[in-house]
Amino acid sequence: MTPGWITTTLLDNETPGGWAVARSRDGFLRDDNGPLFPREWLKRQDISVFAEHGIGHLDGEPVYLLELNSAGDLPGCSWQGLRGFMLQGDHTLYKVLGYAAQIGTWAREHRFCGSCGQAMVQVPRERAMFCQACDLRSYPRISPSMIVLVTRGDEILLARSPRFVTGVYSTLAGFAEPGESAEDCLIREVREEVQVEVKNIQYMGSQCWPFPHSMMLGFHAEYAGGDIVPQADEIEDAQWFNIHELPPLPASRSIARYLIDLYLAPRLGHVEPVLPG
Numbered sequence: 001m002t003p004g005w006i007t008t009t010l011l012d013n014e015t016p017g018g019w020a021v022a023r024s025r026d027g028f029l030r031d032d033n034g035p036l037f038p039r040e041w042l043k044r045q046d047i048s049v050f051a052e053h054g055i056g057h058l059d060g061e062p063v064y065l066l067e068l069n070s071a072g073d074l075p076g077c078s079w080q081g082l083r084g085f086m087l088q089g090d091h092t093l094y095k096v097l098g099y100a101a102q103i104g105t106w107a108r109e110h111r112f113c114g115s116c117g118q119a120m121v122q123v124p125r126e127r128a129m130f131c132q133a134c135d136l137r138s139y140p141r142i143s144p145s146m147i148v149l150v151t152r153g154d155e156i157l158l159a160r161s162p163r164f165v166t167g168v169y170s171t172l173a174g175f176a177e178p179g180e181s182a183e184d185c186l187i188r189e190v191r192e193e194v195q196v197e198v199k200n201i202q203y204m205g206s207q208c209w210p211f212p213h214s215m216m217l218g219f220h221a222e223y224a225g226g227d228i229v230p231q232a233d234e235i236e237d238a239q240w241f242n243i244h245e246l247p248p249l250p251a252s253r254s255i256a257r258y259l260i261d262l263y264l265a266p267r268l269g270h271v272e273p274v275l276p277g
């Protein structure tokens with residue numbers, strides 16, 4: 001048995017057994033034991049399955065995703081969004097659900113060829129959809145996004161989007177556009193969102209962010225010039241915060257929080273943080 005979560009294999013839906021997670025518009029099904037259910041038991045319940053995907057092995061046991069048409073009521077069960085699993089509970093289970101969510105969404109959105117409109121088929125032994133009419137292959141979608149902590153000595157630049165939880169300030173972030181390097185994107189996003197220039201860009205680490213399909217590439221950069229002007233509509237407020245007087249910060253498992261904590265650790269005598277993948 002290989003311990004942990006391994007996503008490489010496609011599984012045969014006809015082979016019975018293993019674990020299953022179930023997803024509807026309301027999130028993942030869970031009971032007191034969490035989101036994993038014996039697959040055969042779950043399939044006997046009063047649920048309407050739209051699609052089934054073998055997604056990997058957890059501690060050597062196969063895991064399947066059941067995509068449901070609706071969020072029905074099952075005794076002793078409730079529905080919980082992916083964000084809830086990210087915020088607390090077992091991190092490996094959150095990784096299973098994050099992968100399940102991305103595969104389920106991608107498979108649902110690629111049933112038909114984007115080029116000719118014909119039905120696509122699953123490629124054997126590969127996580128890809130294929131159009132026999134025009135040879136197009138579609139792989140799971142991943143969107144690279146840059147995220148950066150900009151600093152000026154004992155001050156760090158944090159901003160609020162209108163979508164954030166009340167009071168929380170975070171690092172700047174944005175999606176890469178065609179034609180950009182990671183550094184080009186970072187410089188453009190910081191300019192667009194706060195009209196500040198940066199220098200000494202340093203890569204710090206990355207994190208899968210399945211909301212719905214981002215790959216966060218995390219950086220540190222130093223302030224090089226300009227006064228903060230928040231971008232209309234996107235940025236509600238942005239400020240330089242002294243490291244001794246910080247606002248409410250993002251969730252502890254996010255790369256945003258990691259970038260902040262990593263900068264604070266040597267300055268405030270804290271233990272160096274670990275980035276959850």
Ligand SMILES: NC(=O)C1=CN([C@@H]2O[C@H](COP(=O)(O)OP(=O)(O)OC[C@H]3O[C@@H](n4cnc5c(N)ncnc54)[C@H](O)[C@@H]3O)[C@@H](O)[C@H]2O)C=CC1
Nearest residue numbers: 143145147170173174175176209211214216254255256257
């Ligand atoms: N893990 C973490 O700590 C954090 C993750 N994030 C994530 O970073 C990502 C980017 O951050 P934002 O500030 O929202 O991006 P952004 O600054 O590029 O603005 C968002 C806008 O970009 C456009 N957009 C949406 N999807 C896109 C795509 N795939 N490619 C190009 N443009 C797209 C939309 O118009 C959207 O309103 C988001 O997925 C967000 O959830 C943001 C902050 C912290």
Ligand SMILES: [Mg+2]
Nearest residue numbers: 172173174193
């Ligand atoms: Mg942004």
Ligand SMILES: [Zn+2]
Nearest residue numbers: 113116131134
């Ligand atoms: Zn086609």
